[in-house]
Amino acid sequence: MGSILNPYVQFDGDAREAMEFYHSVLGGELKLNTFGESGMPGPGADKIMHAQLTSAAGYTIMASDTPPGMDYKPGQNISISISGDDAELLRGYWEALGEGATVAMPLEKQMWGDEFGALVDRFGVNWMVDITS
Numbered sequence: 001m002g003s004i005l006n007p008y009v010q011f012d013g014d015a016r017e018a019m020e021f022y023h024s025v026l027g028g029e030l031k032l033n034t035f036g037e038s039g040m041p042g043p044g045a046d047k048i049m050h051a052q053l054t055s056a057a058g059y060t061i062m063a064s065d066t067p068p069g070m071d072y073k074p075g076q077n078i079s080i081s082i083s084g085d086d087a088e089l090l091r092g093y094w095e096a097l098g099e100g101a102t103v104a105m106p107l108e109k110q111m112w113g114d115e116f117g118a119l120v121d122r123f124g125v126n127w128m129v130d131i132t133s
Contacts, residue, residue: 002084002085002086002089003082003083003084003085003086003089003090004060004082004083004084005080005081005082006059006060006061006062006080006081007061007062007078007079007080007081008062008063008064008078008079008080008081008128009061009062009063009077009078009079010063010064010065010066010072010077010078010079011048011063011064011065011066011072011077012065012066012072012074013047013065013066014065015047015048015051015063015064015065016032016047016048016051016065018063019032019048019051019053019061019063022053022061023053026053026055026057026059026061027055027056028053028054028055028056028057028059029053029054030051030052030053031051031052031053032048032050032051033048033049033050033051034046034047034048034049035047035048035049035065035067035068037049038111038112039111040068042068043068044065044067044068047065047068048063048064048065049064049065049067050062050063050064050112051063051064062081076126078126079118079126079127079128080125080126080127080128081127081128081129081130082127082128082129082130083128083129083130083131083132084130084131084132085131085132087115087131090129090130090131091107091131093129094107094117094119094129097119097121097127097129098119098121099122100121100122101119101120101121101122101127102119102120103117103118103119104118104119104120104126105117105118105119107129107131113133114130114131114132114133115129115130115131115133116128116129116130116131117129
């Protein structure tokens, strides 16, 4: 697979509705995973932890609802996501992007099995790196 680069949009509780709309426009395959499915009970368990729409034309949009306890910040709710199975390549990207960056979440193994990290680069751009397992 290598790696892919695509937008990752964060919503304020309406990620499901937005992604279902984009699916109606672009077609393709839509996958939705909730916080509850990932082991987070309680209020917000039905909200979207991760959504991915892959269109027949090859477009990919990823999204989530703002996690419980985090502030939604319009205008700062779009990240660039790099994901794939080439761990060495993706770790190299992480290291290079991390120069002068603010790390929001270190690149490390997550509950869903992948290595994942998030940072804001020195230019103020949000990046997420996910190494699939």
